[in-house]
Amino acid sequence: MPTRTPGTNPAPRRRALAAPALPGAGPSRRAVLAGGVTAAASAWLLTACDAGHTARDAVAAAPPGSVTLALTAPPANLDFTTTSGAAIPQALMGNVYQGLVAVNDDGELVPALASAWSVDESGTRYTFELQKGVRFSNGDEFTSATVKFSLERVNSDAWTNGLKAGMAVLERVETPDPLVAVAVLKRPSQAWLRSLATLIGAMFTPSAVTGLKGAAVGTGPFEVTSWKTGQSLALTRRADYWGEPAASPQVTLRYYADNTTAVNALRGGAVDAVVGLASPELVTPFEKNADYRITQGTSTGEVVLSMNNQAAPFDDVRVRRAVMYGVDSAGVMATAYDARGTLIGAPVPPTSPYYEDLNGAYPYDPARATALLKEAGVYGSTVIFSVPDLPYAVAASQAVASDLTKVGLTVKITVQEFPAVWLQEVLTTHNYQMSVIGHVEPDDLLTLLSSGYYLGYDGARVASIAARADAGSTEEFVAGMREVVRTAIVEDAAADTLFLLPALSLMRASLQGLPVNSPTTALNLSRVVKA
Amino acid sequence: MSGLWRGIALAVARTSLTLFLASVLIFVLLRLVPGDPAQVALGVDATPEAVAATRERFGLDRPLLVQYGEWMGGLLTGRFGESFVSGQDMSAIILDRTNVTLWLVIPSVVLALLVATVLGTWAALRRGQLDGFLITVGSQLLMAVPGFLAGVLLVLLFSLALGWLPPSGWVVPNDAFGPFLARLVLPVLALTAVQAAILTRYVRSAVLDVSGADFLREARAKGLSRSEAMVRHGLRNAAVPVLTVAGVQLSSLLVGAVVIESVFDIPGVGSLLVEAVGQRDMVTIQGIVMVLVAFTVLVNLALDLIQAVVDPRLRVVGAEA
Numbered sequence: 001m002p003t004r005t006p007g008t009n010p011a012p013r014r015r016a017l018a019a020p021a022l023p024g025a026g027p028s029r030r031a032v033l034a035g036g037v038t039a040a041a042s043a044w045l046l047t048a049c050d051a052g053h054t055a056r057d058a059v060a061a062a063p064p065g066s067v068t069l070a071l072t073a074p075p076a077n078l079d080f081t082t083t084s085g086a087a088i089p090q091a092l093m094g095n096v097y098q099g100l101v102a103v104n105d106d107g108e109l110v111p112a113l114a115s116a117w118s119v120d121e122s123g124t125r126y127t128f129e130l131q132k133g134v135r136f137s138n139g140d141e142f143t144s145a146t147v148k149f150s151l152e153r154v155n156s157d158a159w160t161n162g163l164k165a166g167m168a169v170l171e172r173v174e175t176p177d178p179l180v181a182v183a184v185l186k187r188p189s190q191a192w193l194r195s196l197a198t199l200i201g202a203m204f205t206p207s208a209v210t211g212l213k214g215a216a217v218g219t220g221p222f223e224v225t226s227w228k229t230g231q232s233l234a235l236t237r238r239a240d241y242w243g244e245p246a247a248s249p250q251v252t253l254r255y256y257a258d259n260t261t262a263v264n265a266l267r268g269g270a271v272d273a274v275v276g277l278a279s280p281e282l283v284t285p286f287e288k289n290a291d292y293r294i295t296q297g298t299s300t301g302e303v304v305l306s307m308n309n310q311a312a313p314f315d316d317v318r319v320r321r322a323v324m325y326g327v328d329s330a331g332v333m334a335t336a337y338d339a340r341g342t343l344i345g346a347p348v349p350p351t352s353p354y355y356e357d358l359n360g361a362y363p364y365d366p367a368r369a370t371a372l373l374k375e376a377g378v379y380g381s382t383v384i385f386s387v388p389d390l391p392y393a394v395a396a397s398q399a400v401a402s403d404l405t406k407v408g409l410t411v412k413i414t415v416q417e418f419p420a421v422w423l424q425e426v427l428t429t430h431n432y433q434m435s436v437i438g439h440v441e442p443d444d445l446l447t448l449l450s451s452g453y454y455l456g457y458d459g460a461r462v463a464s465i466a467a468r469a470d471a472g473s474t475e476e477f478v479a480g481m482r483e484v485v486r487t488a489i490v491e492d493a494a495a496d497t498l499f500l501l502p503a504l505s506l507m508r509a510s511l512q513g514l515p516v517n518s519p520t521t522a523l524n525l526s527r528v529v530k531a
Numbered sequence: 532m533s534g535l536w537r538g539i540a541l542a543v544a545r546t547s548l549t550l551f552l553a554s555v556l557i558f559v560l561l562r563l564v565p566g567d568p569a570q571v572a573l574g575v576d577a578t579p580e581a582v583a584a585t586r587e588r589f590g591l592d593r594p595l596l597v598q599y600g601e602w603m604g605g606l607l608t609g610r611f612g613e614s615f616v617s618g619q620d621m622s623a624i625i626l627d628r629t630n631v632t633l634w635l636v637i638p639s640v641v642l643a644l645l646v647a648t649v650l651g652t653w654a655a656l657r658r659g660q661l662d663g664f665l666i667t668v669g670s671q672l673l674m675a676v677p678g679f680l681a682g683v684l685l686v687l688l689f690s691l692a693l694g695w696l697p698p699s700g701w702v703v704p705n706d707a708f709g710p711f712l713a714r715l716v717l718p719v720l721a722l723t724a725v726q727a728a729i730l731t732r733y734v735r736s737a738v739l740d741v742s743g744a745d746f747l748r749e750a751r752a753k754g755l756s757r758s759e760a761m762v763r764h765g766l767r768n769a770a771v772p773v774l775t776v777a778g779v780q781l782s783s784l785l786v787g788a789v790v791i792e793s794v795f796d797i798p799g800v801g802s803l804l805v806e807a808v809g810q811r812d813m814v815t816i817q818g819i820v821m822v823l824v825a826f827t828v829l830v831n832l833a834l835d836l837i838q839a840v841v842d843p844r845l846r847v848v849g850a851e852a
Binding site for chain 1: 581582833
């Protein structure tokens with residue numbers, strides 16, 4: 001082993017000593033070293049000149065008029081049948097994959113691959129008339145057999161996404177005609193039809209369901225022409241699309257890990273818009289700049305302050321009510337999201353058919369909160385607040401803690417890594433007292449309120465109401481679901497809904513056609529175009 | 532010649548042992564960290580049955596020894612394995628992303644060494660003078676600036692205010708070398724600034740160490756000027772500790788550049804690692820860590836060789852050992 005003590009000995013005085021030639025006149029050590037370094041460097045340069053090819057996006061090769069959008073949450077892969085989260089359906093639903101029905105920007109159900117549908121008197125037989133001349137991007141034909149394959153496959157083991165539960169009510173699909181599909185349900189269900197507009201209603205062709213993680217074959221206006229994991233996704237307009245062709249020849253989604261970097265890319269001209277900005281303070285400097293436009297719509301992301309209904313002190317409804325009175329939701333939204341959200345009072349977004357304004361149910365009333373805490377005998381006690389390390393959640397938790405400390409509940413914040421640690425501690429093992437997270441899946445109210453979910457709410461209290469609502473007419477469904485909300489959220493104070501995350505986008509003023517609201521997780525890109 | 536072969540054999544054995552220990556360590560540690568890859572993949576709506584099914588599909592339900600053996604078998608044939616999350620074979624991706632980061636790190640460390648050698652020597656020679664003092668204070672200040680802040684400030688100035696360079700992004704060098712270089716300048720500058728500041732202080736103290744040495748006085752007595760003596764004899768002696776630090780920086784920057792990668796949206800290996808850790812994508816994490824360990828071992832080996840050339844005393848001792 002060489003010793004490396006920088007000594008005070010004199011350095012060699014003669015050059016010959018510094019680089020002694022080996023006996024037998026071989027190359028000097030210095031030459032060997034120089035040769036080695038050169039060889040290593042050239043070997044590296046051979047591959048290095050191609051560095052980054054696995055992340056190369058398709059922007060440079062895009063046809064004129066193409067649009068590039070910056071997003072901040074990359075999909076882990078392209079397969080939403082086995083991977084959850086909003087990022088995959090955001091990019092693919094409506095653009096690549098389509099369902100029989102869709103939801104428009106106002107949250108209304110509209111035709112998609114089904115041109116019309118009807119339901120029989122029993123409420124269990126839905127007849128769908130299918131669009132003619134629809135082909136998948138690989139050339140496969142779309143028929144009633146495709147519908148049968150796709151919908152029944154959701155109930156098989158091939159699907160592991162938790163949302164598949166929405167399809168459990170389906171018994172079978174009948175195919176009386178290639179252009180007519182009949183779905184037979186086990187019992188009437190209003191929610192089922194609506195869920196067909198979400199990812200569980202996506203149509204797949206049997207020849208392309210292997211390798212879904214890396215390739216997506218659908219009936220939509222775009223096809224995936226380039227996918228670089230975590231980096232970019234290029235959607236190219238299909239010439240053979242059955243409906244109105246997409247407005248742009250190509251839309252590339254670029255994923256940025258950092259919101260500031262994404263906004264700088266917009267200012268530098270590398271992208272045309274930043275969609276779904278998670279750092280609302282970044283848009284403020286653009287408010288008075290005519291070159292840019294800011295749109296703020298509603299999303300399906302309810303930020304829920306959860307209180308473990310099964311664990312002290314929140315197993316006492318008085319304590320949960322105290323929190324709902326004691327937390328100033330408007331103040332929390334101002335702190336956590338620059339006041340750019342919507343106060344909703346319950347985990348139901350305004351685009352939902354059964355939304356009603358429940359902000360008045362628990363007005364901010366610190367005195368009442370204190371009284372309730374004293375009545376429950378927990379005034380002055382301490383609770384642990386397990387907060388995922390997401391910027392809005394951490395900011396919200398500080399505002400909540402400050403509010404609650406004022407009314408007599410000391411809050412200790414522990415920040416947990418999201419998703420891995422938070423999912424394990426809070427969601428799976430319920431090892432928590434209080435937490436906060438945005439629930440982004442559309443129509444997730446009944447998931448939140450189900451027994452065994454991490455909120456710890458006794459789902460039996462609303463299960464029968466929800467079942468009756470689901471089996472009834474559209475009006476009965478709306479009325480029933482509102483009763484569910486009033487029972488669980490207003491009466492039982494199952495959880496405090498702090499606010500609804502905004503769908504916040506910043507774009508060049510010349511960009512048109514980007515949807516404002518996100519009533520489902522899908523981001524419809526078919527009308528996006530540079531003016 | 533047998534000494535040389537023995538040396539090579541020793542180096543190979545040492546490298547293999549290091550890699551083996553690292554593989555066991557990372558494999559075991561990853562399984563002790565809380566967080567289940569299947570749970571992460573399935574998210575907030577997952578049922579316990581779905582999580583169990585996904586664990587089975589990922590192969591996480593098998594005995595640890597079997598999992599380790601399979602991973603090792605793959606590694607020995609040059610395959611890192613398929614990512615749980617993306618389903619892709621990670622071998623090409625990990626090596627490619629490492630190459631991207633090397634484009635940032637190697638020029639930064641080389642530039643930092645050059646800058647630091649000049650400034651550090653200057654600061655040492657001018658100790659007690661205003662300019663020497665200013666260099667010392669300046670390097671101390673720069674060391675305290677976090678890399679990402681340097682990056683953000685550079686973007687604000689050169690991209691957004693002056694419009695000289697693109698603010699972020701990566702272009703494959705073979706695709707378009709000009710745009711590639713244009714995007715490389717700011718991140719490399721951001722990395723260089725901080726690294727040069729650190730190295731300047733090492734160079735300064737190393738030069739101060741040797742400047743009082745007898746051999747320098749002797750060199751002066753021979754008739755060399757002060758700067759000639761310093762350049763021909765002093766720097767060579769000062770180089771040993773500085774090179775050691777630069778080698779450590781080179782290895783640690785490979786992951787440490789992640790913040791700069793994020794600021795400049797560069798698809799480097801650090802970003803890939805952070806992403807994989809977030810998703811508990813064990814195949815990817817393990818693969819990257821092995822590449823990093825191998826790189827560090829190689830850098831140290833190269834450093835030993837370079838130092839043997841720079842400082843003959845080391846190779847005399849080395850040969851006798």
